[in-house]
Amino acid sequence: MSEMSYTVEEIARLLRISKVTVYDLIKKGDLVSYRVGKQMRVDAADLDAYKKREKGLSPNLQEEFTDRPADRSPSYRAVAAANGMRTIVITGQDISIDILARHIEKNVTGMRPLRAYVGSLDSLISLYRGECDVVSTHLLDGETGEYNLPYIRRIFIGSSYLVVNLLSRPCGFLVAKGNPLDLHGWKDLKRPGLRLVNREKGVGARVLLDAQLSLHGIRSERLIGYDQEESNPIGVAAKVASGEADIGIGHEKTAAMMDNVDFVKLIEERVDLVMLKKPHNREWIQALLQILNSEAFLNELRVIPGTDTSQTGKVMLET
Secondary structure, eight states, X not given: OOOOEEEXXXXXXXXXXXXXXXXXXXXXXXXXXXXEXXXXXXXXXXXXXXXXXXXXXXXXXXXXXXXXXXXXXXXXXXXXXHTTOEEEEEEOSSHHHHHHHXXXXXXXTTEEEEEEOOOHHHHHHHHHTTSOSEEEEOOBOTTTOOBSHHHHHHHTTTOOEEEEEEEEEEEEEEEETTOTTOOOSGGGGGSTTOBEEEEOTTSHHHHHHHHHHHHTTOOGGGSBTTTOEESSHHHHHXXXXXXXXXXXXXXXXXXXXXXXXXXXXXXXXXXEEEEEOOGGGHHHHHXXXXXXXXXXXXXXXXXXXXXXXXXXXXXXXXO
């Protein structure tokens, strides 16, 4: 029997669905999974079983088609269910979300967090669809200059929700060490020959860049590398560090991780958490608010370069 297993990203590619949808399948128990460190994995046999069920085969015939041994280790979700636990899916790509997940797992009885590394806009849409439970977002609205709330109000019309601040942090240019091209403002993106490395659509850095291009009358097609996308901030910094790009949009903490990258602050970015208010989640929302305001959690955030926790735990909007 093959011992092959897949990551969430690989499952998403194989099934041609989003990573959040994969996490939702795991959350519902439709896709058997287990955890290796911080990563969720799905065995090939369990993926085959899921596909056969979706094609209409009886679940009772699973053993016949998957060659599943009786002594297989129980899945992460199965263990949680057996112990009377429920899981919540938390989205976001920042290390602060990993810290939050650890505190939830440690301090909230009967609760296990699952992490989905999804961008801000896709996270909000997934929350609207009921595919996740807590989302982090840092989206600048170009028309109002306000973070997050304009997007949230437009997406969750008629819904009952809670928006709580996670942190604030500086955002700006990632440039080569010493800033040899002397890049200090958004208008510098008009310079001919400047090579950009971009993020994928829907993430906060991409939304910020597009808003600033619009405000400064800069056409994206005139930017070299605008279509060159990286799926994470480290990828952007690595392109700048290697000299493959002159500039990227990112955060101070990312620059601090690279020897050959400097940071130019342009804006203070606000990261908020969004949760839908429903009868079944009121208890864990209150526990989450307690964690956000605890000194243990705040102390861990404060060691991240550039992180401002002055509003962490503050309710920004409640409906």
